[in-house]
Each structure stands twice: as structure tokens, then as C-alpha cells.
Amino acid sequence: MTTTTKQELADQKLKEAYFTASQGQLIWTRFKSNRTAMIAAWILIGLILAGFFAPFLSPYDPTIAGRDKEYENGAPQIPKFWDENGFSARPFLYTLERSRSIKTNFRWVTKENREKRRYLELFVKGWEYTYFKVDWNLPGTMFDVNLPGFKFNTHLYGMDVGGVHLFGTDASGKDILARTFHAIYTSLAVGTLGVGIAFILALIIGGVAGYFGGWMDSFLQMITDAIRTVPAIPLFMAMAAFIPDEWSSETRFFFISIVLGLVGWPTLARRIRTHLLTERSQEYVLAAELSGASSGHVIRRHLLPSFTSYIIVDLMISFPYMVRTETALSFIGLGLKDPVNSLGALMQNVSKADVLLNYQWYFIPVLFFIAFVLAFVFVGDGLRDAADPYSSVKK
Amino acid sequence: MGKFFQFALMRAGMSIFTLLMVSLIVFTLMELVPGNCAERYLAFKNTQGSQITIADIKAEERRLGLDRPFMVRWGSWVGNVTFKGEFGDSCILRLNINQLLADKFWISLALCLVALFVAYLIAIPIGIISAASTNAFANNSLRFISYLGLALPNFLLALIIMLASTVWFGDSLTGLFSKEFRDAAWSWAKFQDFMSRAWLPIFILGWSATAFALQTIRALMLDENGKLYVTAARARGLYGRKLLWRYPARHALGPVINSLGFDLNRIFNELPVVALVLTLTEAGALLIEALARSNDQQLAGAIIFLLTASIVLVNFVTDIMLALMDPRIRRGLIG
């Protein structure tokens, strides 16, 4: 052998890094090389940010409080930089003038006055919103939590005079952009809560079944399978129907998330059980047990870390189904209701034929929904392929 | 043969256990709805002008057997369903559930089964061929379509088709029957009318099931194609269709049959919402009616139970089919 050069040393390091990489790092490396999944991941990150910063990004309150009385069923307004009257460094819109007279049969008619420009401004002060505010008013006083949170009133953009609606407005003049972004936030929150609850249940039930095996496993499997056989959405509907009308929208929101979690755990539990059963019979577990480790220690220190990355992938895959289900429920009116903005509730707007003819911008939330779910599915699939490159079979 | 019988019996036993579990879940849900049938009924009468006392409610509860303990009531519900096929009366509509459901349930089941059948009819050949093909463009577009099938919920698709057809053809394509046949007795003409409208719900119900089945079958086929026995068969001179159908396709069939139950479940999931969008008048719509509008727990419970029972039945049948198909199990059972 000749002397080792720096290059060779670096190569050696790289190789070592590869062979000693953790499961998570390997998955991440493989995931990065999947272009479709990476694009989907960027879109997803964008949507998540849009959802999280929804109040900052939307100049108007998404609820009825923020409606624009002057601009109902209004088309999207795209600010311009120039027109026949010249160029402006600051994007502008025209002033809308509403009038009615004998000429228009006394109906309100909107006309844009091209002489009067209104200008777009950044970081404007507007409606007040809070982050990290907790005001849970769940049934039973002991669950009530109150935290004031942090108040803000700055928004990314706004107009010097009047309103700007990039995605247009709905029949009551609510800003569709604000509603869409807030709805994404709601979907994320419902999905996270639902997946979280499902995961905890799955971890307990699948964990017990997989770790102890034997009759315990058979018994729990039978129950899991029985629940899996019931069609989930009809079951969701049955449970969602219990919600008394007098519950507040927050309570409703929590209840729906809990229901999603309660019905969604069996598939996850099955996966966890299978992971555990496979790992359980590995020799390193036997070695740990022979050295006198308790079951709790074996589960926490050896078994769980052995498949954490797979579980994360599973959670990622089950997320869009939660969102889909919530949307379907809200769409038929059994899920979230005003003033909580949900993609399902937004889609109720498009169920009329004249929307397709006259108010096409009502479909913008639908596009966001499709992009959101599709991005999640692609990322989940990419993660699964990265986690398990040899098997592409589902279920 | 005796062993096979034993196996079938054991599977049947497990199915019955599953059904019992499901009935318990469903029954518990029915019970959890605030207020019971007696209160509901009498509250209704109240609106008609009669005065209701606590004693009246108690009497009505006794009459309906609601004063018995939970387990007893569950037992009698299960007994009535199993031995008499009776689901009792609907709380709100005061009608016998069997009469209410009758046709509607069978129409729903037929729609779903046809959708399932069509989904597999499309997915099996396309899945098999696409797994064998090396055409990157065709494969990618297929992948995209099936992803869209996963991401685009059926109700949205239904909505879009409905809106488009309303705008461009002036017919919303909704409902299962034309006006003149809605209440008519079954006849050839009614059947024709039904078929001319049923294709849309079938297509929409089958849409995402097709996407799922396509992905499953493609993945299974890719898995099988990579196995050594396929190379070995090629080394013996087999090729083309003969190789494809006799080797990888034949061996991927087991898991495909296994997934039938899951896909039926998936289709049932879509049923109520699609029913609502397309204003169908079958069990799915009735379920929404029962839940959203009137909190009719008896009716809802019956529908969920019937849907689940169909899945359990399908699972039982596919289990037996699998056992007959897989030589490993078959040898152990029949010899």
C-alpha cells in the first residue's frame, strides 16, 4: 500500500459515515435522491408555513367579522404595476365605485374608476390575531385552560384604502385567501391531533400485542381486526352525529379530532405490532433480556428506537387520510362548522352549478386541498420507499 | 375433507365473533346518542299538542324494553338481527327498519359490488401489464393517475362531474331513477332507466378503489417479477404472455384476492358522501339522513351493521378461496 492521501482519508470517512449512519439518516439520504418526493416536500412545507402564518398572510379576518361589504362574490384582484396611465413602482388597484340609479333599475352596480388608484402596502396594521392563545372550554371545568398568548396586528400586505382580495371573496364578502390559509391550518391541526391520538392508542395496543404475543396478541388482534372491518366514514359519521348543537366550535373541533383518532388507530396498531413481533425475536433483544433488562427497558431502549423511523413514515402516510376524512365530514355538515374554517366547509360553496359559471374562484380552496393531500401522499410514499426500498407492497 | 370443513367452520366462527364485536360497538354507539327512543317519540308527540309526563316516558320505556340492562338489550338486539333478521323500528320515522331499508340496501350493495368488480376488471390487466412494461412515460402517467385517485376524494370528483354536466348538458346526472320511475314497481323499463343512471355512481365509487387496486397489483407484480422462479421459468424457455399469466400473475393473485375486503370497505366509506352529492336514494343517503338530520340511531346502527356484515362475509369467502388456491394451505387441509 502506498501512503494514504487526504482524498483517500476523506473517502474513508464518507464510507464510514455511510456504514455507521442511523436508520433515519439513511432514509433521509435516499429520500433526497427522489426528485418527485422532494418537490412534494417543498410544496408541503410551503403549505404548512402558509397554514401556520395564515393570520399574518391574510389581511382580513376569515370569519364574518372580516367581510368586505363592498365586495361580495368578488373576483380575485391582482394588483398591477402599470396601465395606460403609466407605470408605478408600487402595485395598485382601482377604486371601485358602487352606485345605483334609475339607469340601473336601482340595482347596485360596481364600476372601477381607472383614474383613482389604490396602492398595495406591506406590513400593514390590521385585525388583531393571537398566537399560543389557549382557551379551552371543554365539558367539565377541570379541563378548562386559559392562556392569554401573544397578540399581533401586523399583516404581510394590505391596501392604503379599501380591500384587496387575491383569491376573491365569497357570497358574504369573506376573503377566500384568508379562509383557505386558515382552513389549511385547521386541517393540519385536526390531522396532527387525530394522528397523535391514533398513535398513542396504537402504540399501547399494538405494543402490548406485539411485545407479549401469545393469547394477548390473538385477543387484541381479533378486536383490532373487528374494528378495522367497520367502514370508517360511516362510523365517523355515527360518532360525529352525537355532537350536540350547543357545543362551541372549539369543543367540536376537539371532539372531531378525538373521533378521528379513535377510529384511525387499528391500521397503525397492526403495523406497530408487526414491527415489534419481528424485532422481538431478534437476538439483541434476547441478549438484553439475558442481561436482566426489564420489559420496560427493553421496549424503551431497544425496541422502540429500532423502528422509530418506520413509525414516523407510517404516521406521515396516515395523515392525509385523516385530513380527507375530516374534509368529507365537514363537507356533509357533520364535521367542523363556522366560524372554524375548514376545507370541507369551503367546498360546500362549490356544490352549486352557478359557481362553475360565474364564480370560478370558489374552486381555489379545492385546488389547495388537492395540492395539500397530493403533496402529503407523495412525501409519505417517498418516505416509505426510502425506509423500505425492497418492498413497495402496501397495507 | 373433514379438515377443510373444520377450517371453514373455524373461519366462520371467527367471522361470527367479529360480527358480535361489531354489533357491540354499533349498539354501544346507538346507546351513547343522548336521549332514548321513548323520550324521542314522546317529545315528538309533545309537539303535536299532548302533554307528556315522566310517567309516560317510563311507561313507554317499559313498552320498548328500554328499562332492561344494557347487556340484555344488546343480546336481544343481536338475537333479533340474527334469528329473525329484524332490526326493530326506527325511532324517528316510527317505521320498521327492514321495510325502510329493504330495496335500498340491496341497491347500495349492488352498486358497491359492481364498482368493486369494475375496479378490479380495470386494475388487474393494467396493473399486470404496466408492471411488465418498461415504458417510462406510460408508467409515470399511470402512477400520477393513481396518485390522483388517492388524493382526489370521490365526492369531489362526483361534484365536478355533476357540475360540469349540469353546465354543459343541462342534466345533473343525479339520482338513481328518472322521475317517472321513482316510485314505480320494478320492471324492465325501470331497470333500463336504473342502468342508464347507475354508471355514474358506479364509476365514482370505483374510482379510488381502482387507483388503490392498481397500485397494489402493480407493486405485487413487480415483487413477483423479481423472484427467482420467474427467471428460472424464463431459463426453461417460457416467455411472453404464457410466462406472465402462469407464473407472476398466478402467484400475485392470492394477495389480490386478500385485498378485496379492504377495497369493499373503501367503497363503503365513499358511499354516504357520494350518495349525498349525487342525491341517490339508497342506504348511503339514508344513513346521512339518519345521522345528520334526525339522529335516528336505530336506523344508523342497522345500516352500519349491514355494511360491516357484507365486508365480513366477503372476507370469509376470500379466506376460503385463498385456502383453496394456496397449495400450502390446501395440502394441509385436504391433502
Place this chain on the structure above:
Amino acid sequence: MTLLKVENLTLQFDTDEGRITAVNNVSFELEAGQVMGLVGESGSGKSVTAKALMQLNPSNAVYSPESKILMELDGETIDVLALKRESEMQAIRGGSVSMIFQEPMASFAPAITIGDQMVEQLLIHKDMNKAQAKKLSIEMLDRVGISDASQRFKQYAFELSGGMRQRAMIAMALSTSPKLLIADEPTTALDVTIQAQVIDLMKDLVKEFNMGIIFITHDLGVIAQTADQVSVMYLGNVVESGPVREVIRDAAHPYTQGLLNALPRLDNLDAPLVPVPGDIPSPLERPPGCVFHTRCGVAEERCSQSIPQMQQIGKQHACACFVEAEKRGAK
């Protein structure tokens, strides 16, 4: 009579990571009635070479234009790589050439009986009806020492033991009386005792059918017992070839020497085993010059710069090594 002639076989795979060279400029010949051993570690390209003989490699395999695989069958010379359609390859696959795989369990279709798979092959290649094919199959099963052959004929692979499965595989491979048998690690998955039985069986059959056999293994011990000629492969290259006794008694290439030193010796059980140092490099990063220089004890400057060619060092013995060829005075 030369049965098989492989010339300059170079095979690459198109993958996401780029083109991977799996087999590089491999040439060898095989006479009828002879056994030729291909030896090498996993990843040395021996299985890929064997599969190339029947074009069984996946569709991303690219053969270089100089590659030639010529078979002398019934007085006709067939250029295997010139066959483009699967229907043309059928005559070779399973007819004149048969292949036995490493894992007999995995090479039988799990849900088709062994008999059905045998009959199917015979119907493709022989002019027989089903009854004749069944009769011949049972005879063949009997011939390879499977007891109760007519019963086994109706069974599935999972119902047979490991040794029995490999015998059935051999029976199936030989039922069409091929001219060439390719055995890809046929004994690796078997117990040692059964290994010996299978090797004996194959030796008998070669004599009886006068076939040529390509015997692929990583086990030099097995080669010593079975083969007449041997080619040692490393990272897709043949590094040494020659008559089996000469190669084993007087190994020339440092790699072959390393392989032999790594074998346990029954005559001196205390002698330490000497492994070949290092790992076989990934085919993605083939070393420049001699492919073995990264692990070679006698490597010199030139070994990492230019590629050594095969040079004659004995009557039929050749080796691709600068150092050894010089030492032995290449002819």
C-alpha cells in the same frame, strides 16, 4: 469439439447511479463432456456471466459490440447475443442449454407442482404429448435418485427436502437432454453431506449425457472435485484460468493464491486462515489499472496505472498479473 466460445464479453448495467460494469472483457471456451468452473467472491460477475449465456439478465443490461457468445449446437453455430426476440431464444433456453440455480426452493414456482413445471418444459422443447412428457419426467426424477418419483411428481417444491429439491431441479434441467448445463452455485445452499451426493450425481450425468457444464461457485474445494478447467473471476474480470489441478497446485495470480490461503487445511488444523485483506470494491468505483491492486500484497506502481492482459504462463494456464507473469517468464 468446442461447445461454447465466449469472446470479449463485456456487460454493463444502466442504473440510476450510472453505468455499472459487471463483466469486463471475459473470454473462455468449453469442450463437450468437460466441466468448467467459474470461481469468485459474490459480486465478481460470475452469475451475470452465466446468465448472459442465455440472455437472462434484466433489460437494463448492455452488451458491448465486441462481445460474442458462440454455441456449437447440432453442427450449427449460434451467436447468442444476436438473438433479439424471445421466441428465437426459446431453442436455447431450456432446450440446448439448461440452468440450475442456487436456491432450489426459490427457483420452483411455489404454487405449481414440480411435475407440471417439468411437463411444461418438455412440451415446449420436445415433440411429445402430455403422457409421454409425464413418463419421461418421472423417469428423470427416478434417475436422479428421488424415491417414489410418481408421487413426488404431483408434489409442490415446499413439500420436498432441500437435497430432494436440488435433485428435482437437476432432473428438470436434464430432462430435455441439453448440450450445455449451467450450474449456478448448485450446492451452496445444501448440507455438506448432500453437497457430495449432488456433486457425484452431476459428475455421473456429465459422462452419461456427454454435456458441457459451467459450474459456478465461490468454493475452490468444490471446484477441485468437479471441474476440468477453471477460470477465476474478480470484479468482472477473469484473472486466471487453466486446468484445475495446475491452477490449484500452482496458483499464479495473487488473488487465486489468496483464495487458496483462505481455505482451512485438514492436514494442519492449527495453521491460521489467511483472509484476502480488504473488501471487494463496489462496481461503481472500479479501481484503475489492475482491478485487484487495492487488495494485492505484491502490487507495484504500474499495477494502478495500466491494465494487465491475460498472459500464457503454462500450456493452458494463463494469468493477468504483471508481477507473476514476469516472475514465471510469460510465453
